[in-house]
Amino acid sequence: MNKEPVSRELFDEVMVPNYAPGSIIPVRGEGSRIWDQDGREFIDLQGGIAVSCLGHSHPGLVGALVEQAEKIWHLSNVMTNEPALRLAKTLCDLTFAERVFFANSGGEANEAAFKLARRYGWEHTGPEKHEIISFKNAFHGRTLFTVSVGGQAKYLEGFEPAPGGIHHADFNDLESVKKLISKAKTCAVVVEPIQGESGVVPADPEFLEGLRKLCDDNSALLIFDEVQSGVGRTGHLYAYEMYGVVPDILTSAKGLGGGFPVAAMLTTAKVAASLGVGTHGSTYGGNALACAVAQKVIDTVSQPEILKGVKARSDHLRKGMMDIGERYELFSEVRGAGLLLGCVLTEKWKGKAKDFLNAGLDEGVMVLIAGADVIRLAPSLIIPDTDIDEALERFEAAVKKLTA
Incomplete structure (x- = not known):
């Protein structure tokens, strides 16, 4: 098995160029956190684009996969x-x-x-x-x-x-x-x-x-x-x-x-x-x-406590992003439902969504975009409140640098 070290540059050599992935290569995840090849930690508000609904390496999912793989x-x-x-x-x-x-x-x-x-x-x-x-x-x-x-x-x-x-x-x-x-x-x-x-x-x-x-x-x-x-x-x-x-x-x-x-x-x-x-x-x-x-x-x-928790986490994350938006005149609205949220950039920052995504990565938080004018958030449905708070702090640090 080929286990030679790989870099982002290898993508351009061996992959069809229909994607333009970022510079980091994640190698490990646990809960709502991801680590790259260099050991840098990120809080994941992308959720694999609304895919990793129970976070990374969820023990129940790992157990189900291993149990079936042995059958x-x-x-x-x-x-x-x-x-x-x-x-x-x-x-x-x-x-x-x-x-x-x-x-x-x-x-x-x-x-x-x-x-x-x-x-x-x-x-x-x-x-x-x-x-x-x-x-x-x-x-x-x-x-x-x-x-x-x-x-x-x-x-x-x-x-x-x-x-x-x-x-x-x-x-x-x-x-x-x-x-x-x-x-x-x-x-x-x-x-x-x-x-x-x-x-x-x-x-x-x-x-x-x-x-x-x-x-x-x-x-x-x-x-x-x-x-x-x-x-x-x-x-x-x-x-x-x-x-x-x-x-x-x-x-x-x-x-x-x-x-x-x-x-x-x-x-x-x-x-x-x-x-x-x-x-x-x-x-x-x-x-x-x-x-x-x-x-x-x-x-x-499908458990009621999980679905109820989505609504509570949504309120927490939405309020945090709205507060950041008000402090920096960044968002005209935060829309969506549950943990699928779109933070719409104000006229001043239109077309700059990708810049905020990249700035977030530099501060250790992963967000998505939905077009050039919207920051999209789709984290794990069970992301801890402490991770939401830290993600908001990291994103605000990115915004502060970018808007200075």
């Missing part, structure tokens, strides 16, 4: 496995869902959801009912289909021609949807309850309620992309519960495995019937290792 790792999908069945049953018991499809990533879960919506429209109405309505600035993945449904042209540039039959309305604008939806042609409307990548923008409750009615009136399916907002991130197991609006299909990934690759598409029995044998699949979807870890994640996160 069986992988089976082809010509047969099922116990962890997949148990996890599917749990997800059905805890949500609106009656059927579950497992994949490896949010993009794959969304790909399955969009294919299912078209297949359902085809079976129940005909081939003309294939159009999908999404929203400008949405993000649904990087496959050709999902990046086309997503409403950000920059991610599609150079990959055209895109799949057809996709329309983009304005987020939080029900009238713009009414102009596009058609009972004859629209098979689905897909929406993020909180747009993550475009700046952590929550949907208005009335908007989601209106989408549900429009879909019902036009025999279209309502799809919630909860890849980022799901698995306790908002203080509810899934954000649809916070809004009181039940979708026909829901996609989940990121936090579902707490860092282990796993995703799920949840739906009703009636809708699921359209993906019969041979219509869709995934070699690793429902992998025994992934499902065993995800089971432990869901069993842990």
